[in-house]
Amino acid sequence: MPSHSDRPATLADVARKAGTSTAVVSYVINDGPRPVAAATRERVLAAAAELGYRPNRIARALRSRTTGVVGLVLADASNPYFGALARHVEQALDRHDRLTMIGNAGYSAARQRHLVDRFLDARVDGLIIVSADGADDVAALTAAAGVPVVYVHHGPAGGRARVVAADNHHAVHEAVAHLRGHGHRHIAFLSGPDDGGPVGLRRAAWSAAVAGDPGSVLLRCDYSRAAADALTRRLAGEGALPRALVAATDEQAIGVLSGAWSRGLDVPGGIALISLDGTPESAHTAPALTATRQPLRAMAEQAVGLLFDDASRAPAARAPLAVRRSCGCQK
Amino acid sequence: MPSHSDRPATLADVARKAGTSTAVVSYVINDGPRPVAAATRERVLAAAAELGYRPNRIARALRSRTTGVVGLVLADASNPYFGALARHVEQALDRHDRLTMIGNAGYSAARQRHLVDRFLDARVDGLIIVSADGADDVAALTAAAGVPVVYVHHGPAGGRARVVAADNHHAVHEAVAHLRGHGHRHIAFLSGPDDGGPVGLRRAAWSAAVAGDPGSVLLRCDYSRAAADALTRRLAGEGALPRALVAATDEQAIGVLSGAWSRGLDVPGGIALISLDGTPESAHTAPALTATRQPLRAMAEQAVGLLFDDASRAPAARAPLAVRRSCGCQK
DNA sequence: TCCAGGAATCTAATCGTTTAGAACGTCACC
């Protein structure tokens, strides 16, 4: 049992108790850069245990210029897609013995910059940015500090930044093809308020997939259940709802489901629906959503790996289509 | 514009440039404990701006023994209830100029202890624990370090810990009363796998509310959509589903909705349902969930306030019942 | 003129590590 005093034990305390110098204690604790005689090592370990010694990470960080902390910036932790990503990133970092500092940028470039600034002040060892919109490149800020950055879900426009993202093109084409397989000829797309971010890529892929068909309409609303719900009600009221729809995100797809239900409109009978996020939880809607299933855990691990290794760009992960009910399949 | 060199500017650099000592620079930067002549202050500020000086928080933390970082332990960030709480906590801390370190304990006491240990090693200024189960008191760990702790959502059993939680008793009674208002006489309750945590309190409140009615059955399943979905399908198959149900959490309620739909069972016609979490997103299900609406943002702010002030226990917040469709009301 | 008192500033110790350089002892080898 550790013997107690008012303040926590330091390296110097351990050294004194073991009858040696702080350097040796440090070598023992870290399997240090220099060897230590077996007998001495034993004495040090015993002293450390007895005093209940815990290294002070702050002092270590000051001296060695590395904190063991990684900053995670994301749009909104209350969105399950980002929340799940955050959890997987935190767990992957924990496995690498790193701590996670988190911040919600809430779709605002200014707030994102604010968070990156604060994280750099805190001397994080790296930055993982799960950016929603076409959030700008923070390289200008981080390069000076020499802090590596990895983007997840979506990278900045021009750069040669390290990015981990799903294969949007493939996912969209698969979704469109699947709906065509159900006999639909006109396939609408529900995009975000603008064409920034991954949703922009998805929209472009959809445009390519339905090229030249004026009957395939483009819808837009905010990335929220409420917005998609309201839009669906309005269109249903006008009789302007498409018969087949690909929604850019789970949140929007869930809003469509909710809006359709409240108008007494059957899914998939009245409107067939496929979503492109595919969070695990999307399986439990009424009816169950057919969705491409992004490998969030794998993406998180890849991002963490990329942060500490040198590979510059990961291959885009293919997201399999989880076929459930909302597309029209019997399940 | 800051003039550049390879390494970031330090206090000493600023002092040199301003022709003064590091002490004075520190006094200026912090509106320090001692006054500085106006002219000197100007020179220092100018030098700092020109060098692009940013205080090194690590060095500051080492000397002043306060990091400006707060640790947030939660069960699972991918659960929207916890995710929303996490976002609000982070934002409240940001307003207090504090950074947030996060960790997912995943319903495991061992992992919770691991995280608290790591956070204490990182010398956090405080700890906010959003604990799901009857997670044990970490006071034993934190007391030695002198780090204040606030529990959100649920506190440890015996203690005199600081806790911010909603008024579970009131919420349950209101839910039961509302279902009775719709003419239901037997009101079932869907609890968690055991009676730990806030769900245990909710279950107890339900027991009291339906006291003596053997027709009001108690159901149990994991806190996941999948588990509640499966349970509902099974009971529907056996014709054993209750006509009115209070679900302990949103996730479970959503699972019930999904299970009922897949069995062709109408909600609220076949089964009336009320949930007790009431995350904002629960409004957009098919049909819309009636739920008590926990004031997550207010709870987060209260927790942060409690962390730095001395008040010991906040009054339990009353959660208003958001009446929507799943209970049987026309909406 | 001299001195007390106060404002402004400087000097230097301190926080708890890491690690380069010097010092020491032991051994092998010529």
Added chain:
DNA sequence: GGTGACGTTCTAAACGATTAGATTCCTGGA
């Protein structure tokens, strides 16, 4: 016995801030 090499350990200088205590310079009062 002298010498170099090696293994082990110690000394002390960083890292970049904060802040007591000492010092300097002025001012006003006797």
